[in-house]
Amino acid sequence: MSESSPPERRRRVRAEARRNVAAILDAAIQVLGQRPQATMDDIAAAAGLSRQTVYAHFPSRDALVTAVFRRMTDEVLAGLDAARLDEGPAPAALRRLLEVSWRTFDRYPPLPAPTGAADVELHQPVHDRLTRLILRGQRAGEFDRDAAPGWLVAATIALGHAAWAEVVAGRMPADQAVAAVQASVLRVYGAEPAD
Known part of the structure; x- marks a missing residue:
C-alpha cells in the first residue's frame, strides 16, 4: 500500500512547487539586485535549487x-x-x-x-x-x-x-x-x- 493517497501526493507536489517558485523569485530579487546581468545558473545556486528546477518553472530569463x-x-x-x-x-x-x-x-x-x-x-x-x-x-x-x-x-x-x-x-x-x-x-x- 502506498504511503499517501494520490490527492495527498498532488497537494505535497503543489506545495513543494510553490516553495520552489518563492525561493527562485526571492533569489532572483537578491541576485539581480546585486548583479543585474546574473545568469539563471547564478539564481539557481542562490535559491539552493538545480538549474533544471529553475527552468521547469521559468523557461527563460x-x-x-x-x-x-x-x-x-x-x-x-x-x-x-x-x-x-x-x-x-x-x-x-x-x-x-x-x-x-x-x-x-x-x-x-x-x-x-x-x-x-x-x-x-x-x-x-x-x-x-x-x-x-x-x-x-x-x-x-x-x-x-x-x-x-x-x-x-x-x-x-x-x-x-x-x-x-x-x-x-x-x-x-x-x-x-x-x-x-x-x-x-x-x-x-x-x-x-x-x-
Missing part, C-alpha cells in the same frame, strides 16, 4: 524577470487596495498611491521592465486605479479638468522612473526622491500643495 515584475505588481495592487484610494481628498489619495508604489519598488532591483503584452498586462491594473483616481479628482475640481487622464498617467510613470534612476545612480537619496516625485506629480495634476 525573460520569463523569470516577468514573474518578478508580476510579484511586484501584486504587492503594489495589494498596497493600493489597502490605501483606500477611493476615500478622502484625491490629492491625499494620490500621495498614498505614490508612497505605496515607491515603497514596493524600493524593495526590488532595478530591472528592465518586460515589453509588449507582458508590460501592458502588468501595468494595466495600476493604470486603471490611477485613472479612476484622476477622474475622481477632476470631477471634484481637485485636479486640472483640462488635462487628459492618459497624459497624467504617463507623466506620473515618467516622473517615477526618473526619480528611481536618480536613486539607482546615487545622485539622490530615496527619501528625497519620493518627496520630489510627490511634489512634481501634484504640480502636474494642478493640485494644491500639501499642508
Whole structure:
C-alpha cells in the first residue's frame, strides 16, 4: 500500500512547487539586485535549487524577470487596495498611491521592465486605479479638468522612473526622491500643495 493517497501526493507536489517558485523569485530579487546581468545558473545556486528546477518553472530569463515584475505588481495592487484610494481628498489619495508604489519598488532591483503584452498586462491594473483616481479628482475640481487622464498617467510613470534612476545612480537619496516625485506629480495634476 502506498504511503499517501494520490490527492495527498498532488497537494505535497503543489506545495513543494510553490516553495520552489518563492525561493527562485526571492533569489532572483537578491541576485539581480546585486548583479543585474546574473545568469539563471547564478539564481539557481542562490535559491539552493538545480538549474533544471529553475527552468521547469521559468523557461527563460525573460520569463523569470516577468514573474518578478508580476510579484511586484501584486504587492503594489495589494498596497493600493489597502490605501483606500477611493476615500478622502484625491490629492491625499494620490500621495498614498505614490508612497505605496515607491515603497514596493524600493524593495526590488532595478530591472528592465518586460515589453509588449507582458508590460501592458502588468501595468494595466495600476493604470486603471490611477485613472479612476484622476477622474475622481477632476470631477471634484481637485485636479486640472483640462488635462487628459492618459497624459497624467504617463507623466506620473515618467516622473517615477526618473526619480528611481536618480536613486539607482546615487545622485539622490530615496527619501528625497519620493518627496520630489510627490511634489512634481501634484504640480502636474494642478493640485494644491500639501499642508
